[in-house]
Each structure stands twice: as C-alpha cells, then as structure tokens.
Amino acid sequence: MDVIRVLAVSKEKCLDPRFRAEFIHKDAAVVDLHNDTIGRFIEGEDLRQDLPKGHIDIPKLKRGGVDLAVFACFSGPPADELEKGRAANKIFGQIEALRRLVEQNPGDLEIVRGAADFSRLRNSGKAGVLIGIESGYAIENDLDVLRAFSRAGVRLMTLTHWTHSDWADASGDATAERCGLTGFGEQVVREMNKLGMIIDVSHAHDETFWDVLRVSSAPVVASHSCCRAICDHHRNLTDDMLRALAKNEGLIGINFSSGFLSAEYQKKEQEFWGEIAGKLGLPADYDAAMKADPEATKKADAEFEARLPSFRKSLPLVDVRAVVDHIDHVVKVTGDADHVGLGSDFDGISDPPAGLEDAGRLAAVTAELLRRGYTESDIRKILGGNFLRVFQAVEKAAKS
Numbered sequence: 363m364d365v366i367r368v369l370a371v372s373k374e375k376c377l378d379p380r381f382r383a384e385f386i387h388k389d390a391a392v393v394d395l396h397n398d399t400i401g402r403f404i405e406g407e408d409l410r411q412d413l414p415k416g417h418i419d420i421p422k423l424k425r426g427g428v429d430l431a432v433f434a435c436f437s438g439p440p441a442d443e444l445e446k447g448r449a450a451n452k453i454f455g456q457i458e459a460l461r462r463l464v465e466q467n468p469g470d471l472e473i474v475r476g477a478a479d480f481s482r483l484r485n486s487g488k489a490g491v492l493i494g495i496e497s498g499y500a501i502e503n504d505l506d507v508l509r510a511f512s513r514a515g516v517r518l519m520t521l522t523h524w525t526h527s528d529w530a531d532a533s534g535d536a537t538a539e540r541c542g543l544t545g546f547g548e549q550v551v552r553e554m555n556k557l558g559m560i561i562d563v564s565h566a567h568d569e570t571f572w573d574v575l576r577v578s579s580a581p582v583v584a585s586h587s588c589c590r591a592i593c594d595h596h597r598n599l600t601d602d603m604l605r606a607l608a609k610n611e612g613l614i615g616i617n618f619s620s621g622f623l624s625a626e627y628q629k630k631e632q633e634f635w636g637e638i639a640g641k642l643g644l645p646a647d648y649d650a651a652m653k654a655d656p657e658a659t660k661k662a663d664a665e666f667e668a669r670l671p672s673f674r675k676s677l678p679l680v681d682v683r684a685v686v687d688h689i690d691h692v693v694k695v696t697g698d699a700d701h702v703g704l705g706s707d708f709d710g711i712s713d714p715p716a717g718l719e720d721a722g723r724l725a726a727v728t729a730e731l732l733r734r735g736y737t738e739s740d741i742r743k744i745l746g747g748n749f750l751r752v753f754q755a756v757e758k759a760a761k762s
C-alpha cells in the first residue's frame with residue numbers, strides 16, 4: 363500500500379481527477395456516524411448480498427470504502443409506561459443481533475470498542491462496527507443500565523429522538539419543558555464522560571444542546587444533522603451551535619436526507635406529506651400529527667414512502683453538491699475543516715441525494731470536495747480523521 367501511495371502522490375498532478383478522488387477515498391479512513399441498518403438485518407435481510415433495496419449491506423460498505431460505521435440500535439419515544447419499561451430490553455436484543463451479524467461475517471466486519479481497535483483495523487479489509495444507541499429512552503432513567511450498555515460495547519448514545527425523554531428535551535418538542543437537561547440528564551452526561559461513551563446531540567432540543575456543552579468534559583458529536591442557516595429545520599444546527607461544537611473540539615456528521623439538506627425540497631416534501639395527512643384527518647404538521655394519532659401517522663408515513671419515488675420527479679434536484687454545501691458551511695463558520703464529517707442516516711431516511719443513493723457511492727463526496735479545491739489533508743479529516751480525533755479525546759477524558 364505504501365509503495366502505491368508514494369507513486370500516487372508523486373504522480374498526483376498527472377492523475378485524472380476522477381482516479382485521484384478514488385485513490386484518496388480508498389486510502390483515507392472513512393467513517394459514517396449514523397445508520398439504521400440493524401433493523402433490516404433483524405427483519406431477515408441478508409446483508410451479505412448486494413441488495414437492490416436499502417442503503418447499506420456488506421458489498422456496499424466495501425464499495426464505498428467505509429472503514430467504520432456507527433450502527434444505531436434504536437429505541438424511539440415510548441408510547442406508554444409498558445413500552446418505557448421495555449426500552450433497555452429492546453436495545454440489548456438489537457446489540458445481540460449486531461453481534462450475530464458481525465460473527466457471521468468475521469472476514470468483513472469487526473466490533474470496534476475503542477479508537478485503538480479502529481486504527482488496528484485500517485487496511486485489514488474489514489469495516490469496523492461501532493455500537494450506538496438512538497436514543498436515551500433506552501437507559502430507562504437508570505445509570506446502571508447506561509453502565510451495562512457500556513460493558514456490552516456501546517460507545518455512542520444519541521440523547522433523545524424526536525420527542526423528549528424524562529430528562530432531556532428533544533428538537534421535535536415545541537417547547538423545552540425541562541429547560542434542556544434535568545439534573546438527572548446532567549448526571550447522564552457526566553456518566554457518559556466517565557465511561558468514555560460519545561455523547562450525540564443530534565435530535566436534541568437547542569436548550570439540551572447548550573446544557574450538554576456546558577456539562578460535558580469531553581468533545582460531543584451531532585452524528586446526523588445539517589446546518590440550519592441553509593435549511594431551517596429543528597434537526598439542524600445554528601451557526602452559534604456549530605461554533606460552540608468547534609470550541610468543544612466536537613464534530614457534526616452531515617445527514618444525507620434531502621429534507622434536511624435543502625429548504626426548497628423540505629417545503630415541497632412537507633406539503634406533499636400534509637396532503638396525505640389531511641386525507642386521513644391528521645394535522646399537516648408532522649409532530650402535531652404524531653401527537654394526535656401515532657397509528658394514523660404511521661399509515662400516512664407508509665403512503666408517503668410508497669408514493670415518494672414518483673413524487674420525487676417533481677421535486678428540486680438534490681445531489682452530492684448539497685452535502686458538500688453543508689460541509690463548506692461548517693468549514694466557513696468554524697474556520698477550519700476539523701469539525702465536520704459524514705452522518706448519512708442511511709436506512710433511516712427515504713430521500714438520499716441523487717448520486718449518493720447508498721453507501722457504495724460515498725466516493726462522490728470526496729470527488730466533489732476535491733473539485734472544490736479542498737486539500738487532501740482536509741478531505742482525510744472530513745472523511746474520518748475528525749471522528750478518530752474525537753473518539754480518542756473522549757477516551758482520554760474518561761481516563762483523566
């Protein structure tokens with residue numbers, strides 16, 4: 363590999379830009395900070411196959427040069443007390459499934475428990491699997507459950523999902539009734555610092571974001587969000603938040619959902635969803651619909667998903683340039699390329715940009731960065747170097 367690298371670097375000016383992008387991409391450590399793929403494996407999909415549907419499977423991870431992917435075990439806002447008490451169990455089941463997936467593919471996948479594992483895996487031909495949890499409902503308001511997750515190999519937790527937990531407000535909440543983190547929420551953050559678990563503020567309410575940054579002694583990430591200055595959505599971060607994240611030495615992973623990337627796309631997509639919701643007697647606002655009738659909202663979602671492919675033809679084109687626009691914005695606002703990465707949200711979104719339809723096409727991001735004049739060193743940071751730095755800093759803070 364080193365010989366090839368020396369040759370490529372010395373000849374780089376002669377290389378066709380397409381090959382140069384491909385070379386940098388394959389050689390760099392590529393990290394995707396968020397996917398929802400484990401649900402597909404649990405439903406019986408064979409991820410060893412290059413499947414026609416879905417965003418991630420083993421052949422696509424290889425084709426996309428992915429060295430590390432955060433696989434999120436998902437526990438959403440519980441519908442009732444019974445579900446609330448089953449959240450941890452649900453997550454342990456998904457962790458077990460993730461381990462099964464890795465054990466069945468020992469030549470292709472390996473669980474990453476620390477930054478050193480990740481460094482060792484580089485150039486092994488395997489993709490690292492980092493176990494994440496989305497979201498904090500999973501700990502059932504009990505720090506011992508959080509500690510048990512850490513022992514089970516969980517290295518990242520997204521604090522909330524669409525709506526609040528008992529201890530943290532979410533970005534989908536109209537008002538921050540808990541004023542961000544409660545006292546227990548602050549204990550969760552401190553315990554995650556102690557455990558060396560990466561704190562993820564994607565989905566967090568702005569108030570929660572600011573509380574986390576005040577309390578955390580380690581860098582934090584927003585694993586799958588975009589920039590609010592470009593696309594005004596509560597899931598995206600304001601410029602002040604981006605600057606604070608940079609000051610904290612943290613990182614934002616840019617989400618590939620066209621609805622979070624493009625304001626115009628989002629508006630049209632929302633109008634389309636509102637039309638479907640209206641027919642089912644639901645309010646046009648998604649969060650209000652979810653609160654009013656979760657079952658009917660799921661029905662509206664299913665119809666939306668089914669009709670989206672044909673509706674997309676009438677939507678504005680969102681392609682890889684939109685992802686790089688958000689990367690550019692973070693770089694501009696924070697002053698360097700040290701605080702941005704990729705957080706595709708693959709298998710959790712229905713609207714990835716054209717040309718970035720699955721993990722196998724991630725090199726398109728590298729090609730676009732190169733086309734815009736990014737240096738090779740900055741591209742390597744964005745693709746994965748920044749995440750590795752954060753991972754190491756979180757581990758170091760845990761030991762101190």
Ligand SMILES: [Zn+2]
Nearest residue numbers: 496565586710
């Ligand atoms: Zn999410």
